[in-house]
Amino acid sequence: MKSPADLLYEQVIQLIEPLTRFDRTSLKRESDHETQAGGEASRWYSPSFNVAPHSGGGQLPSGIQSFPSAGSAEQAASSARAAATKALPDRLRKWAERHAGDDSALTAGDCYDGSVTYGAQARCHSCGGQGKTTCGNCSGQGRTICSMCSGRGQTSCSGCGGSGQQRCGSCGGAGRMQRYVTKTVWDGYANRYHSHSETVMENCNMCGSSGRRQCGQCYGRGKQNCHSCANSGKVTCNRCGGSGSVSCSTCGASGWTHKTYKLGCSVQSRFEVDARHARPEVVARLKAFSLEHLSSLGPVEQQEPDVRANALRRRYRFTCRITELTLDTQGSAIQLVGFGERAYVFDFKNIVGVLLEQDLQTLETTVQQAPTFGVGPDEELVDAIRQCLESEANQQLGEGGPAAEKLKTTGTLSEDYAGRLTAGLRSGFRKLYLGESGLGAALAATLPAAALAAIALAGWRGKTSGPFWIALLASFLLYTGAEIFARSRVNRLFRAHMESKRMRSLLRGLGVMKKVRLTTAAVSLLLLLAALRLAALRLGM
Ligand SMILES: [Zn+2]
Ligand SMILES: [Zn+2]
Ligand SMILES: [Zn+2]
Ligand SMILES: [Zn+2]
Ligand SMILES: [Zn+2]
Structure with missing residues (x-):
């Protein structure tokens, strides 16, 4: 037992x-x-x-x-x-x-006999129990003043604008008009008839030379009947439809209101x-x-x-x-x-963190001492990381995600341990990765730009952007190659301690590749733009 x-x-x-x-x-x-x-x-x-x-x-x-x-x-x-x-x-x-x-x-329901409602009803105050009230729009008349004619029943004539007269169409308002006449006269020298044309001004018969004629639309009255109200000056009220009253909103047309408690x-x-x-x-x-x-x-x-x-x-x-x-x-x-x-x-009090503390301290020291740029991976650093990765908890922390969170919430290890371990692994891997990818990244950043500068000096005038884009693509491809190479090298170092799939997610979780990627992209772009500028300067010469 x-x-x-x-x-x-x-x-x-x-x-x-x-x-x-x-x-x-x-x-x-x-x-x-x-x-x-x-x-x-x-x-x-x-x-x-x-x-x-x-x-x-x-x-x-x-x-x-x-x-x-x-x-x-x-x-x-x-x-x-x-x-x-x-x-x-x-x-x-x-x-x-x-x-x-x-x-x-x-x-x-256990506390009383149940919900009860008490109430009273009364005739509606607003409508006096009628269920309807006088229409406010027409004051109960059922009809309202026509808005088209303002109640006059007539509107100004649209043809003459109210004057009753229009400009004469024949003379264009001038009262007189030009006419061409052809005359035939006897020419004594030539002993024959001879015709010639001339322009004469005549009074307009259509308007008696006044230039104006009576409006044909209103026969001179200047006004027209209003169509909206058929001359009456009033239209049916649109709120009450002509009835003069509307439903009471207070009582919902019922004539009653009620109150309940x-x-x-x-x-x-x-x-x-x-x-x-x-x-x-x-x-x-x-x-x-x-x-x-x-x-x-x-x-x-x-x-x-x-x-x-x-x-x-x-x-x-x-x-x-x-x-x-x-x-x-x-x-x-x-x-x-x-x-x-x-x-x-319920609380394991960082017991895993305490067990792994020595490994973490070793990692922290070696990370600090390892050179930033070295020829080949620093062996002590590799050993320290290997020792850390031998513990599953450290792998989970490196990958991040829900498994890492659970380790902290159960007290299996402390926030402090988790923070230090991830920081240590991050800088350790960054150093190793930089060592493996640094040369490739440097080449990716400089080679295409150098080539572009060379052809600029050889005579390219930067008129077409083709070479620039080709150089940019070349830089990208070179860097991708360098990254794949560096990742596989780092992977191989820890093959015995971690599956390659988990290693990928750990490198991503720690953000190891990000720095090199960004730096290479920035440097490459700067150098390429400088080469482009060089070509432009040559063009100006
Ligand atoms: Zn009412
Ligand atoms: Zn009305
Ligand atoms: Zn006329
Ligand atoms: Zn008119
Ligand atoms: Zn009208």
Whole structure:
């Protein structure tokens, strides 16, 4: 039979063995200590009654207790509320007795006989019960003044603008008009007739040389009949359609209004735990647990409920076995706390971080000492990273994502450890990667630009942009090649410690390639633009 302390120890082993390069021999059991925590959990229910007023049009809907006036209906509602409040403690007590053996929740329906609505109806004030009111648009006349003619029944003639006259069409308003005449005269010298043309001015017959004629559209009156109102000056009111009255909006045309008062109930609930134990850590943990959680960890017994005037408190007494186990981890002591018979651990107190601390420190030192540009990978740095990657937890942290988050939330390792480890791996990998990709990246940034500059000096005048784009593409392809080469080199260094697929996601998670990529792109573009400028200068010469 395993003791709770044994169970606790097993949990730790099952945690650290898959996550680190260490096994149970690295965790020495120093001492264990069993105690009991206890306390009381309370679930509070606080019902409250309220009266909700509502006004509406129409007669009282069915199912409402009717009263002669709104005042008496309101009175009845508040009396009902007072009665429900008075009866509440007794109801709560009886309910608690009925449910002494279960954990069912108190509902609003348990606190009173149910929702009741009280109300009264009255003739509508706005329309005097008629359901309709005088139309404000036409003052009840049914007709309004025509807007086209402003009530005159006639409008100015559109043909003459009201003057009754139009310009004469024959003479264009001048009153006189030109005419060509051909005359035949006898020429005595030539002994024959001879014809010649000339222009003469004549008075206009059409307008009696006044230039103006009577308007054909209005026969000189200057006015036309209004089409909108058929000469009457008034049109049918568009709001009431000519009836002179509109539906009453207050009562919805029913002639009645009503007021209701609805008695309702709502129940607020909260849960609190009062726990006792010598360790504040245990008390804090127990206070955060739900009733279900407490029941899964130890015996929970329902107590006599506490009935107040307007609240019910269901009480539960609980106990929970607490197992404290002290472990010696790499020379430092960690005290873990297990809850319940199976000694569940909720906080592993950075135990994985403590186990892996030495590896991390080695990584931090070697990263600092490794040269930024070296010929070939720095062996000490490679070894330090390899040692870190031997522990699954470090691989998960490097990749980032939900697995890394879970390690932190369960206390398997601390935020501090996680931050330092990722920083260490990031700079370590950056150094290695820069060593492998630096030369390729430098070539990608400079070679195409140099070629472009060379052809610029050889006579290219930069008139067409073709060579520039070809050089840019060449730079991109060269860099892509350099990156694939560098990645496969880095990959090969750690092939024995990490699958290549995970290594890819780790390099991406740490943002290792980003810096080299951005720098190469920026330098390449600058140099290419400089070469382009050189070609442009040659053009200017
Ligand atoms: Zn009305
Ligand atoms: Zn009207
Ligand atoms: Zn004329
Ligand atoms: Zn006219
Ligand atoms: Zn009109």
